[in-house]
Amino acid sequence: MSQLYALARRVWKYRWIGLGVAWLVGVVGLVGSFLVPNRYESSARIYVDTQSILKPLMGGLAVQPNVEMQVTQLSKTLISRPNIEKLIRMADLDLKKQTKAQQEAQIEHLMKTLSIATTGRDNLYTLAYNNPNPEVAKKVVQSLVSIFVESSLGATRKDSASATTFINEQIKTYEAKLEEAEQRLKEFRLRNLELAQPDGKDATSRLAEMSQQLNRAKLELREAENARDAARAQLEGERGRGQDATAASLMQESSLSVATPEIDSRLDSLRRGLDGLLQRYTDQHPDVQTTRRLIRDLEDQKKREVAELRRQALANPATAGGAVGAVQQELSRLLASSEIQVAALKARVNEFQSRYSQAMEAMKTAPQVEAEAAQLNRDYEIHKKKYEELVARREAAAISGDLDVAAGVADFRLIDPPRVSPRPVAPNRFLLLGAALAAALGGGLFASFAASQLRPVFFEPGELRARTELPILGVVSRIISEAETRRVRLDRLRFLGGSAALLLMFGAAMLALVVISARQGG
Known part of the structure; x- marks a missing residue:
């Protein structure tokens, strides 16, 4: 406590230096507070309506962009160097010659x-700018509003054009x-034209089908050879028989040689037709099954007619002699x-055998050809x-581009047009004056304290002893006269007057x- 009291007495000794510095700082601060120019703020409010009637109707037919996100990103990136340069030209801020x-x-x-x-939730945006010139502030906000609206439309059209250009380039690439x-x-x-089949079967299926046709033709050839050998043996037997054979045995032998040329001709025609069908279709094909059924019906009819002719021959033995020649x-x-x-x-078997051999040779390269064909078809289908x-x-x-042109990305509504506040928004001169007063008082106190530290004065013997660490031999008292007392009192009054x-x-x-504020408000 004693140290603080001693410090206060030393500072008080240099009070006039502090008061002078306080007045200097105060006057400078006061003048500066009034010289700072007023700044007027211009503002505008825009509402962005992102809802459109057309867009729900066009769902699935056109690309639906996230309009809210686009507008949010636009508001965050609006204050960029290109836009500011454009704003300077629009607001005529570049008329003065500048370096x-x-x-x-x-x-x-x-x-x-x-x-x-x-506000984030309501899509309501406030654009503001302050400037010493209210007209400049208003022009800047008007230009910023125009850039805000135009940037959204321009960005959407640019995105649509860029997307269309990119897709067209990709279409040309995939078309090639x-x-x-x-x-x-x-x-x-x-x-590989010789390997192409209209039915779309692979080589293995075609080879199996050719094998079935070859086996069927060989079977029919064996049946025809057996029938031919039987007919030859029967003819030789007829030629070797004597004229003295009994009528009954003659009729019995003739009954074995009864023929039906009309039915045989039809059967031969149907069998040839069946061979042609089997070369193109399987056994389950309706035409193949119908032909087989007709062949069975004709064979049954032939058996019945042969039996009828044998019965007639046995019933009329008088004609046996003439029947032998006919037989x-x-x-x-x-x-x-x-x-x-x-x-x-035989010609059919040879042909089928040749085809089967060619198919067997083709089977050696068929897997590679089929794999190549599958690869080509797969590449073609992917590109297509x-x-x-x-x-x-x-x-x-x-369609999306046309939709944006028709409905727009969003509806920008100017809620509050750009206007300038009648009162300046800056500076706060009351705050500046308070700061100037605080700086003056602080500067005065600091100046007195600095002077007391540069030229220290000791008012107590103990303080001197503590500072110099030397013994004090004695203290000389000072007697203050009445005139000195009046001078000290007058000095205090003058200091208080200067501070006041x-x-x-x-x-x-x-x-x-x-x-001034009251007059401006009025």
């Missing part, structure tokens, strides 16, 4: 002072790939017909699918600000 450094300083100043505030795949597929089919003629005709059928079946998807996306992008005058100066300045 490159001044232009950069102006751009930096605008980027720091322009503000875009939003598709044409190249089609060309490769065509060349492959021309190289021999009929057997000769049947033998010739059998020879022809055997020759035809991508091409069709890109074409569909291009149409969707075109400083406070009154600041009080008068604040009173003047109150009057």
